[in-house]
Amino acid sequence: MRRLVEYIAQSLVDNPAAVQVREVRNDRQAVVLELRVAPEDYGKVIGREGRVAKALRTLMRAMGTREGRHTSLKVV
Numbered sequence: 001m002r003r004l005v006e007y008i009a010q011s012l013v014d015n016p017a018a019v020q021v022r023e024v025r026n027d028r029q030a031v032v033l034e035l036r037v038a039p040e041d042y043g044k045v046i047g048r049e050g051r052v053a054k055a056l057r058t059l060m061r062a063m064g065t066r067e068g069r070h071t072s073l074k075v076v
Contacts, residue, residue, distance in 0.1 A: 001063050005033055005056060005073065012052065013041035030070035033060070037075075045075055 002021050010016035018038035025031060035056075037045050046053045057073050064071035 001031065001060060001067075001071065002033060004063070005035060005060065008056060008059075009035055009037060009045055012044050013037055014044070015041060028070070030072060031064065032072045032074060034074045034076050042075070 002023050006019060006021040009019045009021070013019060015038040018036075018041070020036040022034045022036075023031060024034060035045065044052070045056075047055075053073070053075055057071075060071040060073055
C-alpha cells in the first residue's frame with residue numbers, strides 16, 4: 001500500500017525525489033500513511049477541491065478492505 005501511494009505521488013509531482021511516505025500504525029490496528037512532498041507540489045497532490053487526495057484515499061480504502069484493515073492518508 002505504501003509503495004502504491006509513493007508511486008502515484010511521484011508520478012504527479014515535479015520533484016519526485018522529495019516524495020516520502022511513512023507508515024504509522026495506531027493502537028486500533030489502523031494504518032495511517034503520511035505523505036510528504038516538496039512545498040511547491042502540495043497543490044498537485046491535493047488537487048482541485050481535494051479530488052486527487054480523495055482518490056488516493058479511496059484506493060487505500062479499497063486495498064485496506066481486501067486486507068481487513070482500516071486505512072487513512074495524511075498529506076503533511
